[in-house]
Amino acid sequence: MTSTSPIPSDVLFLGGNLALDFINSEYRVGDRHHDCFNDNESVVTWLKMAGQLPEASDEKAPGGC
Numbered sequence: 001m002t003s004t005s006p007i008p009s010d011v012l013f014l015g016g017n018l019a020l021d022f023i024n025s026e027y028r029v030g031d032r033h034h035d036c037f038n039d040n041e042s043v044v045t046w047l048k049m050a051g052q053l054p055e056a057s058d059e060k061a062p063g064g065c
Contacts, residue, residue: 011036011049018050 015021025036025046037043040061047053 011046013050018052021050 011025013021015024027034036046040063044053044061048055048057
C-alpha cells in the first residue's frame with residue numbers, strides 16, 4: 001500500500017507520553033479536521049518520527065485496511 005498523503009510536518013509530540021501523542025494525532029482546528037494517519041504507511045512514518053522505529057528500518061506497513 002502506498003501512502004496517499006505523507007505525515008504532515010506539523011505533527012507535534014507534546015503530551016510527554018507517547019500514548020497521548022498517538023491519541024492527539026487526530027484533531028480539529030476550527031472547522032478543519034486533521035488526521036495524521038491516512039494509511040498504514042503513515043503510522044510507520046509516525047512511529048519513526050516518535051523514535052519507536054529506527055529511521056533506517058526497512059519495516060513495511062502491513063497490507064489491509
